[in-house]
Amino acid sequence: MNKQELKTYLEQTFPAAKVEETFDFPLMFVDKSELLDVAQKLKDSKETLFDFLFCETAIDRNPSFEVVFHLSSTTYHHDMMLKVVLEDRNNPELPSVYSLWKAAELYENEIFDLFGIRFTGHPNLRRIMLGDEWPGFPLRKDYKDDVNVVTL
């Protein structure tokens, strides 16, 4: 499917979700309670076959977080973006997609390390790059480091 066809397909298949067009991939917002069902459908249905999670990352929109999934299909060579908005800043949590794409393990470790977003059902959620003793989550907008970082 090309970009336009994919966007139309997503709008028809998931009427509850908001679909947007970006300059590269179609973008779909899903609720975190529906994330696993939607992702399962996108991965398994004959029309899309999104079998490859090529990037998973997070954005701090202060106060909310967005977790972004970049999906790709090795059969059809089409791509899309999936976003989940997390409103609860003090306790950000969403289900892990490790059961669908094994690649999510390291991505989710990294997101946990730098943003402090917890993934339920992740096999080994740990601080992967910073040390275990590290205070805070450096990529959050409200992270303060008076020793190392000079702010204007």
Added chain:
Amino acid sequence: MDVNKDFIPEFPGDVYKDETGKTSFIVTSVDSIANWARSNSLWPLSFGTSCCAIELMSTVSAKYDWSRFGFEVMRASPRQCDLIVVAGTITYKMAPVLKRLYNQMPEPRYVIAMGACAISGGPFFYNSYSVVKGVDNVIPVDVYIPGCPPRPEALIHGMMTLQEKIKASKAYVIEKKPEDNDSM
């Protein structure tokens, strides 16, 4: 039997030989011959953490070939090294590893800080939560080589500066205990 003075290039001392070649001896000081040996056979640790390591590899390989100046082979074990070239950014996660590598090296040991990151945290990464601002916060540094990254010529110049520093140093420093000083 007479002995005559012989000439060996760059040897720090006098070499004497007789006509038959069976008798020969050298006159030199312990400092200068030990430093001569040490400075011409530095074994660097193969340690590189970012783009400076690419220039380091280039300096090792055939085109620049630092073996010409006596740096010889790179060793993968710190036990066999006496020089560590810190080529690249050192993060707070890497710093304890670097410290441990340095402690594992046998003495005398030397450190070269190569490039802006190893000197001061780098031109880009200094304002970061994760970067050590200069490797001299972790281990003592002998020679600093500025650049981002320094060219192989600059690295060779830095290495030869280190050789000069070694040649000018005291080879054996014997630390005396306080009670020895009292009796003297």
